[in-house]
Amino acid sequence: MEEISRFCGRAFTRMVLQKSSPISALKYGHRRGFTMSRKSRSIAEQGKKLFTPGPLGTSRTVREAALPDLGSRDVVFIDKVKYLRSRLVQIAGVSGEDYTTIPIQGSGTFAVEAVIQTAVPRTGGKVLLLENGAYGKRIGKVCDYIGIPYHKESFPENKKVDVNRVADILRADNSFTLVSVVHCETSSGVINPVVEVGSVVREIRPDCLFFVDAMSSFGAIPLDMTAGSVDFMVSSANKCLQGIPGFSYTVARKSALQKCKGNSRSLSLDLYDQYQGLEDTGQFRFTPATHTMLAFCQALKEFDDEGGLQGRSARYIENRRIIREGMKKLGFTEFLDDSHDGYIITSYNFPDHPNFDFKIFYSKLNEKDQVIYPGKVLNADCFRIGNIGDLYPQDMTHLLVCIEEVCNDMGIPLPLS
Numbered sequence: 001m002e003e004i005s006r007f008c009g010r011a012f013t014r015m016v017l018q019k020s021s022p023i024s025a026l027k028y029g030h031r032r033g034f035t036m037s038r039k040s041r042s043i044a045e046q047g048k049k050l051f052t053p054g055p056l057g058t059s060r061t062v063r064e065a066a067l068p069d070l071g072s073r074d075v076v077f078i079d080k081v082k083y084l085r086s087r088l089v090q091i092a093g094v095s096g097e098d099y100t101t102i103p104i105q106g107s108g109t110f111a112v113e114a115v116i117q118t119a120v121p122r123t124g125g126k127v128l129l130l131e132n133g134a135y136g137k138r139i140g141k142v143c144d145y146i147g148i149p150y151h152k153e154s155f156p157e158n159k160k161v162d163v164n165r166v167a168d169i170l171r172a173d174n175s176f177t178l179v180s181v182v183h184c185e186t187s188s189g190v191i192n193p194v195v196e197v198g199s200v201v202r203e204i205r206p207d208c209l210f211f212v213d214a215m216s217s218f219g220a221i222p223l224d225m226t227a228g229s230v231d232f233m234v235s236s237a238n239k240c241l242q243g244i245p246g247f248s249y250t251v252a253r254k255s256a257l258q259k260c261k262g263n264s265r266s267l268s269l270d271l272y273d274q275y276q277g278l279e280d281t282g283q284f285r286f287t288p289a290t291h292t293m294l295a296f297c298q299a300l301k302e303f304d305d306e307g308g309l310q311g312r313s314a315r316y317i318e319n320r321r322i323i324r325e326g327m328k329k330l331g332f333t334e335f336l337d338d339s340h341d342g343y344i345i346t347s348y349n350f351p352d353h354p355n356f357d358f359k360i361f362y363s364k365l366n367e368k369d370q371v372i373y374p375g376k377v378l379n380a381d382c383f384r385i386g387n388i389g390d391l392y393p394q395d396m397t398h399l400l401v402c403i404e405e406v407c408n409d410m411g412i413p414l415p416l417s
C-alpha cells in the first residue's frame with residue numbers, strides 16, 4: 001500500500017511538473033500506475049522513424065491487421081497461410097510447380113539456419129561460404145554451431161564477391177554440396193552478383209545446391225532465381241515486404257527439398273518436416289506467428305497497391321537519392337565507392353572531427369525520433385542509414401534536417417571538411 005501511494009505520488013508530481021493533462025495521463029499511464037512523459041507519449045502515438053536494417057518501420061494499417069486473435073486451425077488462418085505461401089512464390093518470379101514457400105517461426109536468422117540444417121547432409125556435406133560482411137560471416141557461425149564443415153572464402157567488405165575466384169575454387173575442389181551467398185550484404189550495402197555466382201555453380205558443379213540470403217533485398221531488388229539457378233532463397237516478414245517481425249520464409253526448389261529428408265539436426269528448424277506438415281494439413285507443427293501472418297497479408301496488399309517490386313524499389317531508390325545528395329552536401333563520405341549502386345542501406349564514414357562521438361550522435365538523433373544504426377563493417381568506423389521499410393522522401397529530408405541540427409549541437413561545423 002505504502003509502495004503504491006509512493007508510486008502514485010511520484011507520478012502525480014511528474015504529471016504536474018510536465019503540465020500534461022490528467023486526461024491523457026489516464027489514457028496512457030493510469031493502468032500501469034505511471035504517467036508517460038511527453039516524449040514517450042509521442043512514441044506511443046506516432047512511433048520513431050527507423051532508418052535501420054531491422055526491425056523496420058511498418059504502416060499503421062499493417063500493425064492494425066495483427067489485432068484479431070485467430071486459432072491456428074481456423075480456416076481463415078489456414079487460407080491466409082496458403083495465400084501468402086503462393087504469393088511469395090509469385091513475387092520470387094518462379095513457378096509454383098517447381099518452387100514452394102516454407103515459412104518458419106522466428107527472425108531472419110532462423111530461416112538461414114533452417115536452410116543450412118536441412119540442405120546439408122549429415123555425412124559428406126560441405127558448404128562453400130562466400131562472404132564479404134557480417135551476414136555472410138553469420139552463416140559460418142551457424143555451421144560452427146551445427147558442426148558442419150565449410151570453406152569460408154572472404155572478400156573485402158567494400159567489394160562484391162568475385163565470380164572468377166568462385167569458379168576457380170569450384171574447379172579445384174569437388175567436395176562442396178552447398179554454396180551460399182548474401183544478395184544484399186546489409187552490413188555495408190554491397191549487392192553481390194547472385195545470378196553470375198549461381199550460373200558458375202550450376203555449370204561447374206551441377207549437383208551442388210545454391211543458397212541465397214536475400215533477406216534485405218527480396219521484394220525490392222530484382223533477383224532472377226531461374227537464371228541464377230537458386231535452390232533456396234530466404235527473407236523475413238520484417239524486411240522489404242514491410243510486415244511486422246515474427247517469422248521468416250524460404251522459397252525452395254521442390255526437387256532439392258525432396259532430397260533433404262532426415263538431414264536436419266534440429267526439430268523446430270527442419271524445413272523438410274515443416275513443408276510436409278504444411279502440405280499435408282495446411283497447419284504448422286508448432287504454434288505459428290498468427291498475428292504476424294495476418295499483418296503480413298495486409299503488407300502484401302500494400303506491396304501490390306504500391307506497384308509490387310517496381311513501385312517499392314522506385315520509392316527506395318528515391319529515398320536513397322535524397323539521403324545521398326543531402327549527406328554529400330553536408331560533407332559526409334560514403335564507405336562504398338561509386339561503383340556500387342545498391343539502394344537498401346548506405347554506410348557513412350565517421351566524420352573526422354574531434355567532437356564526433358557516435359554514441360552522442362546516435363542518442364541526439366534518437367531524441368528526435370530518428371533511429372540510425374552503427375556500422376557493422378569490421379574494417380572502418382561507419383554508421384548506416386537504411387532506406388527500407390515505411391519510409392518516404394519527406395522522412396529522408398527530415399532526417400537530414402535533424403542530422404544538421406545534431407551536428408550544430410555537437411559543435412561540428414558543416415559542411416565537414
Ligand SMILES: *Cc1c(COP(=O)(O)O)cnc(C)c1O
Pocket residue numbers: 053054107108109110112135182184185186213214215216236
Ligand atoms: C536482417 C538480415 C538477416 C537476419 O537478421 P535477423 O536479425 O535474424 O532478422 C540476415 N541476413 C541479412 C543479409 C539481413 O539483412
